[in-house]
Amino acid sequence: MMTFNSPxxxxxxxxxxxxxxxxxxxxxxxxxxxxLRTKHQGVEVEWFDPAKSDLPLPGTGTSSGLDALKQSVTEATGVILATPEYHGSYSSVIKLVIDNLGFPSVLSGKPVALMGVAAGQIGAIKALEHLRSVCSHVGAIVLPGPVSVPGVGQLFDDQGKCNDEATEKRIRxxxxxxxxxxxxxICPKIALEEMVRNQSS
Ligand SMILES: Cc1cc2nc3c(=O)[nH]c(=O)nc-3n(C[C@H](O)[C@H](O)[C@H](O)COP(=O)(O)O)c2cc1C
Structure with a gap:
């Protein structure tokens, strides 16, 4: 079960x-x-892998994987969504995740950074446009500057090391x-609220 350690x-x-x-x-x-893990102190990362989860088809009930996902997103300060370009859009797996995040969605109000990867040279432009639209629709704060990665099949060696410095820089x-x-x-707002609460108590 995925949970964050430090509130x-x-x-x-x-x-x-x-x-x-x-x-x-x-x-x-x-x-x-x-x-995130190596360059940003005080940042905790949970990686949700739908392949290792038992997400139900939307609206058909719940599961331990779904409960854990919803809890993690609810507790998250921000989210990264990474999608492959499949048939000119984002993947059905990403839609399964989003549709399982509730209606209204627990993504609402969360800053969301988007990344798309594609085999083709045009990149994941269409996937990212569609994903931006749906994320905005559910109330997420979609950050500008999504990253589209074309020709992703040629980008990594057998050890998963990226062989294109410029692309790796864009992704990071x-x-x-x-x-x-x-x-x-986000953080300054929280600090301000705390200050006001402390002053009035
Ligand atoms: C169902 C399916 C549809 C795909 N459609 C596209 C496409 O429209 N454009 C494209 O550039 N690549 C397409 N691809 C190739 C993927 O972009 C490629 O597999 C890439 O590595 C990203 O997917 P992956 O994370 O599953 O590896 C498709 C692959 C699959 C399995």
Whole structure:
């Protein structure tokens, strides 16, 4: 079961939208997660892998995996959604995740950073446009600067190491953008509320 340990840390849930064995969405997401874990102190990361979960079809009941996912997203300060480009859109796995996050959605009000990967050279533009639209619809704060990764099949060696420095930099920057947004727009608000509460008590 996924849970965050420290209530005071910045908590990020990273969700990958491919369940294909050896998928490239996870390899790409791993870079963004590594950036969070190694470069940002006080940040806790939960990686939700739908392949290892028992998410039900939307509206058909609940499961331990669903309860854990909802709890993690509810407790999260921010979310990273990584999707493959499948048939000119984002994957059904990502839609399964979003549809399982409730109506109204626990994504509402959460800063969400988007990443899309594609085999083709056009990249994951359409997947990201569609995903942005749905995330906005459920009330998420979709951050500007989504990362689209074209030609992802050629990007990694057998050990999962990225062989394109510029692309790796763009992917890692997504994590920094999310944390910067949280520092600039979420954390100060919490601190201010606390200050006002303390003054009036
Ligand atoms: C069902 C399906 C549909 C796909 N459609 C597209 C597509 O429209 N455009 C594209 O560039 N690649 C497409 N691909 C290739 C994926 O982008 C490629 O597998 C890439 O590695 C990302 O997916 P992955 O995370 O599952 O590896 C498709 C792959 C699958 C399995």
């Amino acid at each position: 005071n840390s910045i908590r990020i849930v990273a969700i990958g939208g491919s369940v294909r064995p050896g998928n490239f969405t996870s390899k790409t997401l791993a870079l963004a997660v590594d950036e 920057k997504l994590s920094t953008t999310l944390i910067d947004y949280i520092h600039n727009h």
